[in-house]
Amino acid sequence: MANEHSGTSGEQRESKARRRDAAATRAAILASAIAAFARHGYDGIGVREIAQDAGVTAMLVNRYFGSKEQLFAEAVDTSFAPRTVIPEDPPALARELARRLVARTAPGAETLDPFLLMLRSAANPRAAEIITQGIERHAGRALANLLDGDAAAQRAMLANALIAGVWLFRTVLGVDALARADPAELTVRIERMLAAVLNVPGEEA
Amino acid sequence: MANEHSGTSGEQRESKARRRDAAATRAAILASAIAAFARHGYDGIGVREIAQDAGVTAMLVNRYFGSKEQLFAEAVDTSFAPRTVIPEDPPALARELARRLVARTAPGAETLDPFLLMLRSAANPRAAEIITQGIERHAGRALANLLDGDAAAQRAMLANALIAGVWLFRTVLGVDALARADPAELTVRIERMLAAVLNVPGEEA
DNA sequence: AGTTTATGTCTACGTTCGTAGACTTAGTGG
């Protein structure tokens, strides 16, 4: 029961026992941080747990990232970087966004989304600043560039606001009326709300 | 500079120096807790600060409410209890909800809303459970009762989801595209989104 | 092989947290 001196027993969940490789270790810490911040939020997780999930000790985290706050900043920046492409024409856009949202927020889906990281870390003022920068730099701009008409940034953010609210109620809180709703029905309603702000006025289908 | 033995110096922000009155003290603690949880979230505030703002010591909080968690539960229940009446017919409902939301989330408004308490405390799992109960018991039901058509609870929660998202982006995070938007323009867009889910289908104005 | 350097760990510090138990003070009835 004493502390095993060798790392052969399953302490870290990341991989087997990484040989000394700075880049790989850094990446493992960052991946562990992204997952942990999404699951527990900035204030809900400690550097010791993040380090353990990456198979290292807490001090190495600070040696690679400077501080917990800087680690969070890099986690946000990485997590919010767009990965998936989205259709360009607004009607298909609203439909696709609604479809993906409902699928990813399904109960028991265990998805780790930037929106989760945002929702669970926004209470901390310093974390909120970092998140705001990430949102404006990545998610907001990517969506706004696809929109026609004026006030594209504002309309894109309103769409993101609805998406964030659905994430909050369905996944973070688990409110029954949304979490246990019929997926198809829910998708249609969200699509209508998104279309009301994404589509250019004058062509409501 | 020593600790003053009498309470005449302005330590507590609540009132002057309340004489021994159990009910008033309890109410002061609860009011302080509601404000503190809305401003900093469940994990962002300590019972010592809550107590100090109410003009008492930390131990009295636990003597009146049992624990921080039970204090939070009572704060949620009190904060979410509906106070303002809302119009009954759906078109006016969407308009009024949008108007109030934009007004209350205006930059520098310093409003303390249950939605703020929810957003800043949702990261903590125990707090999330308590909030979910509060939402379903108060905010969800009040709105759903006003809606015609089927799936009233689901549609009411989608409206709440959008409202929560706007609170998040405008007030908690301070995203420019929404926080610095023209209020009238923003109100119209939110009203359209709300109408898309609140109004019964078939009569889009 | 031997030395150097990057890579990772150990111990420990100062705070802050929620809260438990003993103590003190103010108001009230005899």
Add this chain to the structure above:
DNA sequence: CCACTAAGTCTACGAACGTAGACATAAACT
């Protein structure tokens, strides 16, 4: 006037937090 009880405070503990500095070890170069 005195005792009794409700109202409130003081001290303290055990745990968890971020992180700083000294130390250990594995890989690489000559």
